[in-house]
Amino acid sequence: xxxxxxxxxxxxxxxxxxxxxxxxxxxxxxxxxxxxxxxxxxxxxxxxxxxxxxxxxxxxxxxxxxxxxxxxxxxxxxxxxxxxxxxxxxxxxxxxxxxxxxxxxxxxxxxxxxxxxxxxxxxxxxxxxxxxxxxxxxxxxxxxxxxxxxxxxxxxxxxxxxxxxxxxxxxxxxxxxxxxxxxxxxxxxxxxxxxxxxxxxxxxxxxxxxxxxxxxxxxxxxxxxxxxxxxxxxxxxxxxxxxxxxxxxxxxxxxxxxxxxxxxxxxxxxxxxxxxxxxxxxxxxxxxxxxxxxxxxxxxxxxxxxxxxxxxxxxxxxxxxxxxxxxxxxxxxxxxxxxxxxxxxxxxxxxxxxxxxxxxxxxxxxxxxxxxxxxxxxxxxx
Ligand code: DQA
Numbered sequence: 605x606x607x608x609x610x611x612x613x614x615x616x617x618x619x620x621x622x623x624x625x626x627x628x629x630x631x632x633x634x635x636x637x638x639x640x641x642x643x644x645x646x647x648x649x650x651x652x653x654x655x656x657x658x659x660x661x662x663x664x665x666x667x668x669x670x671x672x673x674x675x676x677x678x679x680x681x682x683x684x685x686x687x688x689x690x691x692x693x694x695x696x697x698x699x700x701x702x703x704x705x706x707x708x709x710x711x712x713x714x715x716x717x718x719x720x721x722x723x724x725x726x727x728x729x730x731x732x733x734x735x736x737x738x739x740x741x742x743x744x745x746x747x748x749x750x751x752x753x754x755x756x757x758x759x760x761x762x763x764x765x766x767x768x769x770x771x772x773x774x775x776x777x778x779x780x781x782x783x784x785x786x787x788x789x790x791x792x793x794x795x796x797x798x799x800x801x802x803x804x805x806x807x808x809x810x811x812x813x814x815x816x817x818x819x820x821x822x823x824x825x826x827x828x829x830x831x832x833x834x835x836x837x838x839x840x841x842x843x844x845x846x847x848x849x850x851x852x853x854x855x856x857x858x859x860x861x862x863x864x865x866x867x868x869x870x871x872x873x874x875x876x877x878x879x880x881x882x883x884x885x886x887x888x889x890x891x892x893x894x895x896x897x898x899x900x901x902x903x904x905x906x907x908x909x910x911x912x913x914x915x916x917x918x919x920x921x922x923x924x925x926x927x928x929x930x931x932x933x934x935x936x937x938x939x940x941x942x943x944x945x946x947x948x949x950x951x952x953x954x955x956x957x958x959x960x961x962x963x964x965x966x967x968x969x970x971x972x973x974x975x976x977x978x979x980x981x982x983x984x985x986x
Contacts, residue, residue, distance in 0.1 A: 605646075605746060607739060608671040608697075609638050611653040612660055612679035618704075625705050629732045638675070641736045644970065645743045657685060664691040664699075673742035674699040675735060682717045692722035698745065700738040703728035706788055709817075729788030737792060744795035748802060750810070755835035756828070763811040763832050764791065765843065766802040772844030774807035775851070777981060778833055778873070780865070782856025782880075784895040785825055787815050793967060794855065800969040801981060807845055809836060813861065816898045822911050825899070826868075829861040833869035853877040853981050855967050856934055857895070860885065863913040866921055877981050878925040879966040880934050883942035884914040889935065914942050918949035924980045925953070928961030928973065956980050 611631065614621060619630035629637075635651050642649040650671070652663050660681070667674055674697050681688050682701060692699050699722065706729030707714040720726045725741055727734040750764030768774055779798055783789020791812045798808040813828035833852060840847050850873040854862025859881025866876045882888060885896060885908060900907050909915050923946050925939035939955055946953040958966070958973040965971035969978075 605648070605672045605743065606670060607642055607647050607649045607742060608663065608667050608674045609635065609649055609651040609735070610660060610663060610674060610676045610678075611651075612677060612681050613655040614679050615677055616653050616655070625710075627704065627731055634732050634735055637732065638735050638739060641739050645739065647739070647743065649739075657681060657687060661687060661691040664688070664695045664697075667697045668695045671697055672746065673697060675702060675738040675742070676700070676719075676723070677702045677704070677735075678719050682719045683713055684718065686718055689719045689722045692719060698742060699723045700741055701726040702734045702738045704731055704734060705729060708787055725790075725792060727788075727790075727792065741792045741795055744792075744799045748799045750798070753835075753839065755811075755832050758814060758828075760812045760814045761828055761831070763809050763835070764798065765839070766798055766808045766810070767843060768802055768805045768807060770805060772807075773846035774805070774844055775849035775982075776807045776809055776836060776845050776847070777801050778836070778850060778852045778862070778865075779808055779810040780813075780829055780852065780854035780858035780862040781810075782854070782858040782882075783815070784892075785815050785822075785857050785861075785899045786895070787817065789815070796969045797853075797967050797977075797981075800974070800978060804978060804982060806982060807843065821901055822899050822907065825861055826864050826911070829865040830868045833865045833871050833873070836871050847871050849874060851875040851877060851981065853879065854881060855879040856963065857882050857899075859883060860911065860913055863919060864911070864916070867916065867919055873921055875922045875924070875983075876919060878923065878939060878942070879977065880927050880931050880963050881913075881925060881939060881942070882934055883925065883938050884945075885912040886915070887941070888938060914945050917946050918951045919946065921951065923951055923953040924956060924983065926956040926958065926966055926977055926980050928958045928963065928965055930960055930962045930965075933963035 701723040779794040811832040814824040859878035927936040927939040943955040961973035
């Protein structure tokens with residue numbers, strides 16, 4: 605696949621320009637990381653930075669012949685340039701828009717992107733790693749294009765369905781992404797897991813849900829994930845889904861949501877798999893205070909018990925908790941304590957600890973340890 609990496613105005617100043625907002629990496633450094641990531645995925649990358657709208661438009665037109673995907677940081681043009689919107693639309697090359705900073709939490713005018721509607725996806729607020737996630741997203745949507753279906757009226761109430769080649773009926777893996785319930789992190793994080801697991805013969809249902817801020821909050825996020833699992837029912841006949849073999853798989857904060865969805869959804873899963881899950885919020889440590897407070901809002905104390913998986917045991921289904929020993933984000937102790945408590949409460953549960961594996965490795969088919977993760981994800985539905 606040929607990927608065009610386009611950077612718009614002022615991005616040549618990366619590293620020097622407002623490092624507190626955009627970080628210290630230079631544009632050359634970013635381009636180097638993108639080259640390495642593209643090569644790893646087997647793709648060729650071409651790059652251009654320009655401060656001129658017309659030059660960017662012409663590069664997008666040329667991409668019709670020369671690229672299969674575009675990763676585009678339009679800079680401030682994204683807030684104003686209908687001409688760039690039209691160029692992306694006319695070129696019809698799948699384009700992922702990326703912003704390094706969290707444009708939704710800055711000046712109100714940055715919240716609007718006029719270019720986004722022409723793009724297949726937008727990534728923002730993840731720092732420079734957003735560029736790599738954008739390349740991954742292009743890679744996985746080409747490897748196995750999803751069917752995106754809505755399960756509610758809100759734009760975040762959608763999920764990607766991928767079906768195996770076999771005639772079915774298919775077991776189903778519901779994937780719930782993490783990201784601390786916050787706005788910048790979306791289901792593209794689970795693209796790799798979705799494509800890999802589908803290739804192993806299970807249908808995947810990679811769900812989006814409302815997050816915080818500005819919408820969402822614990823009630824909305826939890827209701828959405830539960831509704832998304834229930835939404836398998838009306839589509840099961842057409843897509844030959846076997847609703848007796850549904851597993852809910854959640855990563856990080858998505859494991860918190862997945863656990864409750866497994867308990868409350870109208871479709872009852874046979875198993876729950878936590879990948880580096882946040883499963884014992886009461887003892888997760890003060891480093892998570894800001895995330896938990898944003899998720900629970902003002903009534904944190906009153907509601908912590910209602911959203912804490914370890915306090916809601918037994919689940920009534922089998923549980924596998926997978927955790928990398930090198931996880932520097934969510935402590936492996938979360939999984940250890942949860943499995944101990946769920947066994948004590950009578951759920952068939954087990955722990956899979958993986959040496960040399962970190963927080964994001966457990967959702968990456970490219971990482972060491974993935975084979976064990978994939979086996980754990982599929983074990984319940986076989
Ligand atoms: C930016 C965000 C834009 O609002 C800003 O004008 C930029 C950079 C980002 O990457 O965060 O130039 O696109």
